[in-house]
Amino acid sequence: MSGPDLRRAAAARALDLVEPGMRLGIGTGSTANAFVELLGERVRGGLDIVGVPTSEATHAAATRAGIRLATLDEVPELDLTIDGADEVDDTLRLIKGGGAALLREKIVAFASRRMVVIADAAKRVGTLGRFPLPIEVNPFGLAATHRAVEAAVSRAGCAGEVALRRTADGAPLLTDGGHHILDAHLGRIPDPEALSAALWAVPGVVEHGLFLGIASAAILAADRDGAAEVT
Ligand code: 5RP
Numbered sequence: 001m002s003g004p005d006l007r008r009a010a011a012a013r014a015l016d017l018v019e020p021g022m023r024l025g026i027g028t029g030s031t032a033n034a035f036v037e038l039l040g041e042r043v044r045g046g047l048d049i050v051g052v053p054t055s056e057a058t059h060a061a062a063t064r065a066g067i068r069l070a071t072l073d074e075v076p077e078l079d080l081t082i083d084g085a086d087e088v089d090d091t092l093r094l095i096k097g098g099g100a101a102l103l104r105e106k107i108v109a110f111a112s113r114r115m116v117v118i119a120d121a122a123k124r125v126g127t128l129g130r131f132p133l134p135i136e137v138n139p140f141g142l143a144a145t146h147r148a149v150e151a152a153v154s155r156a157g158c159a160g161e162v163a164l165r166r167t168a169d170g171a172p173l174l175t176d177g178g179h180h181i182l183d184a185h186l187g188r189i190p191d192p193e194a195l196s197a198a199l200w201a202v203p204g205v206v207e208h209g210l211f212l213g214i215a216s217a218a219i220l221a222a223d224r225d226g227a228a229e230v231t
Helices: 004-016 030-044 056-064 101-110 142-155 192-200
Strands: 023-026 048-054 078-083 112-120 133-137 161-164 180-185 205-208 217-224 227-230
Touching: 004 030, 004 133, 004 217, 004 227, 023 112, 030 078, 030 112, 048 056, 048 078, 048 133, 056 112, 078 161, 101 133, 133 142, 142 161, 142 180, 180 192, 192 205
Parallel strands: 023 048, 023 078, 078 112, 112 217
Antiparallel strands: 133 180, 133 205, 161 180, 217 227
8 A cells, every 4th residue: 555545544543533522633744634634524524623733734724625723722722633743652752843843733732632643654663763853943043053952962862963954945944933943863862851851951942843741642554465454
């Protein structure tokens, strides 16, 4: 099965968790988009939910799908958030932010009673870190923050390049919140909690893509003889 089929299979299973009247956090990325499409079909069939999107891109996709939306200020407590991830370990620690939406994704997930991850099972890892860790930083004093992040990474027992994320035309990428992203190419993160604490100690860091103790479950889809096996 192709990646899109696996993402859709995980998204379809997540739809079973959605109940009428729910206040739903809606994630960002291709897997979350598959969920938005399927949720839109159910909404058009009469399901009444309200969604809080985690990015401008998801806001646009959910609006196109006919899903009723609210801001987190209007609905500050959510029942469930469904979102993708870049990596998931055995204890449900995540790396997120490949789509640069990590700040809103973390705020929305934290405001939810449950966060359920949907992903292709290839995202499951023994040790986090093969995927570059996104770190959202304030543009003010970027060079100083960049150096401080490199030092923090090394204090937390990690090694590797920290690179400013750029768009296709070479400009520094701007997130929905008007910040930049530093991607830390670490290979492995032996102690995610230590790295999280070290990064939070840097004043210019707005948020980082380690989601620790936030996800409650993961729905992972793998190819089993040409059919999706969802666990
Ligand atoms: C966006 C994210 C995404 O959830 C993550 O990048 C996974 O995306 P995809 O489902 O396209 O693989 O964290 O900031």
